Amino acid sequence: MTENEITLAIIKSLKEGRKKAFQEIMDELHPYDMAQQYLTVPPKHKHKYLSYLSIEQLTDLMEELEQEExxxxxxxxxxxxxTKVLDLMENDELASFLSDLEPEKIKELLADMKQEESEMVQNLMNYPPETAGRIMNNRYVWINKHYTIGEAIEKLKHFVELAEYLNYLYVIDDDKKLVGVISYRDLLLAEVDELVExxxxxxxxKADVSMDQEDAAMLINRYDFVSLPVVDEEERLVGIITVDDVLDVLIQEANEDIERLSASGKSIDFNTKPVVAAYRRLPWLIGLLFVGLISGGIISGFEDTLGAVVALAFFMPMIAGMTGNTGTQSLAVVVRGLVTEDLTFRQTLHLIFRELRVGILIGITCGILIFLIALFWQGSAILGFVVGASLLMTLIIGTLAGTIIPLVLYKLNIDPAIASGPLITTINDILSLLIYFGIATALLSQLTI
Amino acid sequence: MTENEITLAIIKSLKEGRKKAFQEIMDELHPYDMAQQYLTVPPKHKHKYLSYLSIEQLTDLMEELEQEExxxxxxxxxxxxxTKVLDLMENDELASFLSDLEPEKIKELLADMKQEESEMVQNLMNYPPETAGRIMNNRYVWINKHYTIGEAIEKLKHFVELAEYLNYLYVIDDDKKLVGVISYRDLLLAEVDELVExxxxxxxxKADVSMDQEDAAMLINRYDFVSLPVVDEEERLVGIITVDDVLDVLIQEANEDIERLSASGKSIDFNTKPVVAAYRRLPWLIGLLFVGLISGGIISGFEDTLGAVVALAFFMPMIAGMTGNTGTQSLAVVVRGLVTEDLTFRQTLHLIFRELRVGILIGITCGILIFLIALFWQGSAILGFVVGASLLMTLIIGTLAGTIIPLVLYKLNIDPAIASGPLITTINDILSLLIYFGIATALLSQLTI
Structure with a gap:
């Protein structure tokens, strides 16, 4: 059956009130497909759709939906x-569902839950966002190191619902400290009377609860794990991070990097409402509007120069644009590089020096090119020299600004969202205009001959 | 032991030629750590480091390194x-190692390999880059649907080295068609005499061999799988994609999106040499230089207007910059949205209409703001009107350009790398200057009163 056929069959069974036919379709669907179908059926059928699902199916469904839904x-x-559904949801999924709700709403939802579950979720929500503690879950099976393989398999069979996704058991000692790991495959292969240890x-x-989620994701990526145990300050096992959550973290972090580079505003996707999208983008744009006026102020400071040689204005957008572009190119290299590499001081210097040389190479190439263009277009070697020399200098400075500003912010642990692409572009605009008009003004007597 | 201590112990064992001590350290290391240590030891020790490793360890090491290393x-x-190492490497890792080498070098390397292995790799390399077929590997275990659970476990024990990472066995029928899947956990729980089917x-x-690697990655992400079977045109099982490769795909695709948004040049990382980095960025920059000159041409076309009202130049960088920024914001939303969602025609129209409304909201806000600023700064309501009206129009057009251009390229299946951030910025520069000077020229008689 294609997806459309499934949708039609579902709607038919809902209309006719045939719960059994509905359940037969659901049995064949993965949670993701079940959620897609729920989103596809017309609103008037949604209530019945939900009423026909079991608590387990509702839990699966919830974990696939966005907060609003x-x-x-x-x-x-x-x-x-x-309440039953909330009790059954994975802790990390529940915490992320609750995270942005009003405090009263959270209290109301947690009130009727099993105390044990609600405590665990509140515990999870106490960890700062984007840490390992926040994205861990408790769907793992631990065994004591003194167990035999046979006892371990017995325990695994008992907790089978919990351990669906994994292929390791984590081993703890009598103080609950994490001391080892054993794979299901090892269990299959070992003799039943061998000791786990x-x-x-x-x-x-392992990851520490307070580790940044991106670092934990990179650990899983480096070591090709399916799950990573999380320990507290006393090395006690408190949860695991699974690779499916890591996939989400990587997508989220990539989106954050892109928001940073394009100042596109936090979490705008295809479904964001226009007013909300505008509201999220405007702060950046208004900020940049004022910064852009600084450029205007600089030009107005050089009004006499510009008035004397209007041709200077012809090259203004190109110089500002090029400087902005090289800055963004360097910024992108730094932002993405920091995802996969940890920078030592020596590597940082190495990188800055590399970008300096790139800037010089690019600057010389483009500087000579634009000198020739200006010479033939405007027929003035002096104007060509002003434009070419400016471009050489601004490309070098633009490259360095795009490299050094995000690195300094990173080293100072300042929210690197500040080093967004448009900010670098705007700073580079200002620098390029100062250099361009500075050189032009110095050579003004030559230019106006 | 910290990493530094391990490094020192390794160097000591190499200097003193104590292979056993060296091996004791290696036994404790994950492949990733083994590779990091190899990269850390001084060059003069590297040859001995390699000579002390077993073929299996060398294979692990190779799979963690970059092509140059x-x-x-x-x-x-x-x-x-x-040759022994190449024989042992995972097919997908070997294919990606070989992929950019000279044809003669590939021939030379493959020549001495086992025929079976070298054929499989060549087979893999026949699939286009960035498809499911190219990133799949053959480290899975298949069983026939007529096996009993006991027979399946026997086979698994036999192929244990192959199946280290997974937690499923794939089930095929007598025509090698993929007909089912069974988890290790199900094997543990079932009775030994039950039938697999x-x-x-x-x-x-499952994925088709020709499926885009990003789509295959999103399947694994949606369904929270550890591996995904790949089938050929006849539904025969030909390989699997594992979640560790998917993590790499997601990082690679995110980097490509960022390269696209920032035109930062293909694959420049912290270790790229300056000349190479400059060489990769220059084509974009030189292209953009010429496009930037179009802006210059437009301004030169309005030379009289600009000569008459030099104050127009003050607002030029701000208007061009703002238009570029909103274009990039829209572009980022489209580029990232396409990663996780498939767009129908209706959704595409919906998105364009959404961005149109965002553009209007942003344009009205910023337009009024800049009108007031221009009014008080330059004391001219007409100039304020010219700047404000221009900004309103350019922000709407900029938003639409940033939305429609990448969508059209996407629908036309054109390499979307063309719709890079700087290109949108530059196009928006040109549009904004035309609008700005167009309005100003129309109102010139008013402006110069």
């Missing part, structure tokens, strides 16, 4: 069923 | 050992 589902389910791998790669 | 290792190992899950999510 999750709230709709919770409202539609009513108190008792919604004799089979387990004891050099465990 | 891989070539060094192969050179250093010499013919016989290097009675336990397996038969609605298998």
């Amino acid at each position: 999750q709230l709709e589902v919770i409202e539609s389910l009513g108190g008792r069923r919604s 004799d089979v387990m791998y004891s050099r465990v790669v | 891989q070539l060094e290792v192969i050179e250093s190992l010499g013919g016989r050992r290097s 009675d336990v397996m899950y038969s609605r298998v999510v």
